[in-house]
Amino acid sequence: MLNTQLSDWREAALQFEQQINNTILGQERAVRQAVIAIFARGHVLLEGSVGVGKTTLLRALAQGLGGDYQRIEGTIDLMPADLIYYTYLDKHGRPQVDPGPLLKQGNRLATFFFNEINRARPQVHSLLLRVMAERSISAFNQEYHFPHMQVFADRNRIEKEETFELPAAARDRFMMEIHIDMPADESILQDLVFNPRFHDVDQLIAEIAPGNVAYYQLNELAVHIQQSIVPSHALQQYALNLWQAGSKPMEYGIQLSDVDMTELIQAGASPRGMSFLIRAAKVNAWLHNRDILLPEDLQAVFVVTMAHRIFLNPIYSYRQxxxxxxxxxxxxxxxxxx
Amino acid sequence: MHFKSLLLLLLSVLLSSCSDSIDRPIRFFQVQTPRPFGYVIGDTIMQRIIIETRPGLALQKNSLPAKGRINRWLNLQDITIKSVAGGQGTRYQIDLVYQLFYAPLTVKMLETPSFTLQFHQFGKTIAKKVPRWHFTAAPLRELAIRKDAGKDYMRPDAPAPLIDNRAVWIRVALFLALACCLGIYLAWIYGLLRFLPRYHIFKRPVRQLAHLAESDFARMLRIMHTALNRLNGAPLFPHRLPAFYQRFPAYQQLDDELRWFFDCSNHYFFSVDSKIQPGDDAKIKALCRHCLQVERGMR
Known part of the structure; x- marks a missing residue:
């Protein structure tokens, strides 16, 4: 892929981002992070309060990307099989087995949205592990592949009853955990509440022109973005230092109030997590029209790619x-x- | 008649030449003393001896009493000898200062000791005795305890008035303050005031950079980064410059130079092609000097 094509793609990506920002007001930071995740081909976990626009954001992203979109609600009685197939009696009274949400669109599935993922059981989480890691699944004695699938999951942080915390392995497979906060700007809040344009979400989403960024080209584009930007030795050292500081903060003189720093960290980020960090940072550099990777690129995505994969000692988890x-x-x- | 007159004149001349007043070795001797009464313990008594001798007669100074203790209650504190030689001879003025350490219970007659002065001329010694001098010493204490009168036996002396030395102390304080100010200024100039973190950061980097050449470009960049990080209290990156200027507004005037520096550093460290332009090293040194000037309020 030529540099001019990469440049054209960047223009398309920025237009795509602008479209989303016109639809989802006051979430520029979260939208930028989601766009980075899309072009770095990473799965995203969204966290935020109820009604702040998590689902709307995901629907807007799916609409902008085009491709097929599936959504499932996490419930306590959801079982892994519910994702793969569902059974019913047809009009002739015979039992029928149809593909479930994961298999329905086959390899055209571009966006899979798992709503309230923490309400699903661990069995469902482990199925999701493979789907996210390998983008494939075994069912009906055959392998199904979803090369373009990107998983977006959300969890609200208000309710803790009847929920199952995501296991560390599942969290580690998400490239980012993006926090969606309520916009602070009063004029935006006023617009969201009183402008009828934001009352009908379906119509709002339909305003986004689909296919601005073709989902089926994203994998190839992502490879070229990653190959076109080569981190220097100094930057590699900086990334390693960030990694080490996440595992042994006291060695970098980091001290938090009322915390025994030697006891704080139970496990630091994994190598997979660090590779996610670098991938996301390269996309950030590409979006800024740079062919060199700078520390500020790593800083821009450090929190969203690292915070959910550093595990604190249980005695500090209540202050997480x-x-x-x-x-x-x-x-x-x-x-x-x- | 004439013959008689001449004989009488000759006789009188001869008689006058036989007079001892011409050959007398000590022509004048006097001991001058103060009042001979009313001395108490600790008082000093000055005795002055005036002697006029014939020319050439030298006083033997070792014939004078030695300074120091004369006896149990009398000390010779000082001896001063002045001599003036003239055509008529030599005039000696000898001042002896005695101090009394006698504490009598009643008024008591005491005396300074007698001694003999010796003079020397042509191998001959001439002696002149200085006589004793009597005086009375009085007790310092009252003779009778008068407790019945409701009075203390001894009353303390009035405190001696102190010499006014305020002017001296004011001058001492002023010069000490001036010395302190100069010391602090010198310490500031030489970057020794480590407890003032904002005012010693760029002094050393300027010196270090001055010794580096273009071949040490990476080290130059690191020195400058380290200095800026120290000033900021955390690593400083180009996208954090606005927050940096809010904390240190004086550095806003170096915005162009700082942005050039970070751009240059980013390209050097983080791009594959680490080229440097001619004069980049001089620009870094200039930036560091400008930062030092800002630090010292000279810009």
């Missing part, structure tokens, strides 16, 4: 929401480059 952002901020302020 306070400690993790502070730890991320401290790491970025402790590691210098070069």
């Amino acid at each position: 929401e306070q400690l993790m952002p502070a730890l991320m901020h401290a790491i970025l302020n402790a590691v210098a480059a070069p």
Whole structure:
């Protein structure tokens, strides 16, 4: 792929981002992160309060990408088989087996949205592990492949009853965990509440022109983006230092209030997590029309790619929401480059 | 008649030449003393001896009493000898200062010791005795305890008035303050005030950069990065410059130079092609100097 084609793709990506921002107001940061995940071909976990626009954002992304879209609601009685097939009696009274949400569109499936993933049982989570890692599944004695599938899952952080925390392995397979917060700007809130355009979500989503970024070309494009940007030795060292600081923060002079830093971290980020960080950072550099990877690219995606894959000691887990952002901020302020 | 007159004149001349007043070795001797009464313990008594001798007669100074203790209650504190030679001879003025350490219970007659002064001329020694001098010493304490009168036996002396030394102390304080100010200024100039973190950051980097050439470009960049990171208190990156200027507004004037520096550093460290332009090293040194000037408020 030529550099001019990469440049054309970047223009398309920025237009795509602009379209989403016109639909989802006040979420520029989250939209940019989602766009990065799409072009880095990573799965995304969304977290936020109820009604802040998580689902609308995902529908808007799916509409903009084109391709087929499937959605499933996580419930406590959802079983893995429910994703693969469903059975029913047809009009002749005979039992029928039809493909479930995962198999229905075959390899045309581009966006799979798992709503309220933490309400599903661990069995469902483990099925999802393979789907996310290998983009394939075994069913009806054959392999099904979903080369273009990207999983978006969301969980709300308000309710904790009847929920199952995602296992570490499942969380690690998500490239990013994006937090969706309520917009702080009053004029945006006013617009969202009083402008009838935002009352009908279906119509709002339909305004987005589909296929602006062709989903079936994304894999090839992502490979070219990753190949076109080569990190220097100094940047590799910076990334390794960030990684080390996430595992052994005390060695970088990081101290959080009321925390024994030697006990804080149970497990740092995995190598897979670091590769996600670099992939996302390269896309960020590409979106900024750069062919060199800078520390600020890593910083731009560090929190969303790292925070959900660093595991705190259980004695500090009840302060996770306070400690993790502070730890991320401290790491970025402790590691210098070069 | 004339003959008689001449004989009388000759006789008188001869008689006058036989007079001892011409050959007398000590022509004048006087001991001058103060009042001979009313001395108490600790008082000093000055005795002055005035002697006029014939020319050439030299006083033997070792014939004077030695300075120091004369006896149990009398010390010779000082001896001063002045001599003036003239045509008529030599005039000596000898001042002796005695101090009394006698504490009598009643008024008591005491005396300074007698001694003999010796003079020397043509191998002959001439002696002149200085006589004793009597004086009375009085007790310092009252003779009778008068407790019945409701008075203390001894009353303390009035405190001696202190010499006014305020002017001296003011001058001392002023010069000390001036010395302190100069010391602080010198310490600031030489970057020794480590406890003032904002005011010593760029001093050392300027010196380090001055010794580096273009071949040490990576080191130059690292030195500058380290200095900026220290100032910022955290690693400074180009996208954090606006926040940096909010904390350190004085560095806003170096915005162009700082942005050039970060751009140059990014290309050097993070691009595959780490080329440097001629003069880049001088620009980094200039930036560091400008930062030092800002740090010292000279810009």
